[in-house]
Amino acid sequence: MIVLVSSSPSRANILREAGLDFVVRSFKFDENLKKEGITPQTYVQKILRQKVNQAKEAGLISALLDEFRHGYLVFADSCVGVNNTVLTKASDEEQAKKMLLMQSGASASVFTAMAVVSAKFDIFSLSKTTFKFAPYDDKRLKDYLKSGDWQGKAGAMMIEGFSGEFVLSCEGSLKNAMGLDVDILKAFYENFI
Numbered sequence: 001m002i003v004l005v006s007s008s009p010s011r012a013n014i015l016r017e018a019g020l021d022f023v024v025r026s027f028k029f030d031e032n033l034k035k036e037g038i039t040p041q042t043y044v045q046k047i048l049r050q051k052v053n054q055a056k057e058a059g060l061i062s063a064l065l066d067e068f069r070h071g072y073l074v075f076a077d078s079c080v081g082v083n084n085t086v087l088t089k090a091s092d093e094e095q096a097k098k099m100l101l102m103q104s105g106a107s108a109s110v111f112t113a114m115a116v117v118s119a120k121f122d123i124f125s126l127s128k129t130t131f132k133f134a135p136y137d138d139k140r141l142k143d144y145l146k147s148g149d150w151q152g153k154a155g156a157m158m159i160e161g162f163s164g165e166f167v168l169s170c171e172g173s174l175k176n177a178m179g180l181d182v183d184i185l186k187a188f189y190e191n192f193i
Contacts, residue, residue: 001071002189003064005055008152010160010179011076018175018182020189023068027060031077035088040081041111045126048077048113065119072189073117078179080155081109087155093145096156100144103157104166105135110154110177116188123188127181129172131159136166154179 004011007026015022029051035043052075055061064073080087082102090096102108109130116123140162150156157163159177175182 001068002185003068003071003073005060005064005073005075008076008179014175014178014180014182015185018186020182020186022074025060025064027055027058029054031088035086038086039084040079040086040109041126041128043086044077044079044111044113045124047079048075048115048124051075051077052115052117061117065117069119071118074180074185075115075117076112076180078110078112078154080157081111082106082155087157089152089154090150090156093150096150097141097145099156100136100141100150100163103131103133103136103155103163104141105133107132108155108157110157110159110172112176112179112181114181114185116185125181125184127173127176127184129170129174129177131163131170131177132168133163134166134168140165 002020002022004022004024005027012024031047033047087099090099107130109128112127114125144162149158149161173181
């Protein structure tokens with residue numbers, strides 16, 4: 001059984017669409033980590049390790065492994081990188097606009113770190129998806145910002161919506177860009193269950 005330790009509706013939807021059996025158990029994580037002087041790929045790995053450590057220290061991992069014997073706990077985190085600048089979730093509309101303008105007409109990469117924790121072993125993976133975007137249309141950008149759909153999205157990027165309309169090219173997994181590299185998870189799950 002997969003136990004998704006996340007409150008992300010996008011990640012739950014990715015697992016559902018992949019046909020994997022799972023349950024969701026959310027946990028409030030402290031995601032404060034210095035972003036300056038660190039690459040996006042290093043940042044997302046550190047923040048994920050921080051999440052796993054917080055869950056361990058709170059007793060959540062042992063409790064979930066007791067509840068779901070032979071279960072696989074899945075933790076994930078994503079960030080966006082533009083010119084080695086780390087973009088996480090925007091705190092307000094102005095910050096979201098700034099992040100989106102950095103991506104407009106540029107290349108942006110989504111980095112997703114995933115940890116699978118079980119009673120027998122832990123695995124860790126890092127996936128990258130890079131997009132080249134056309135310049136964003138001003139009216140569409142304003143509408144997207146007003147919609148609030150950017151909330152809770154790394155870099156305010158919504159590849160399954162607004163941002164996806166402007167993709168010129170993509171290198172990597174679209175599911176990874178939505179928050180979880182389900183292909184890696186499925187390969188692991190099918191080989192170890």
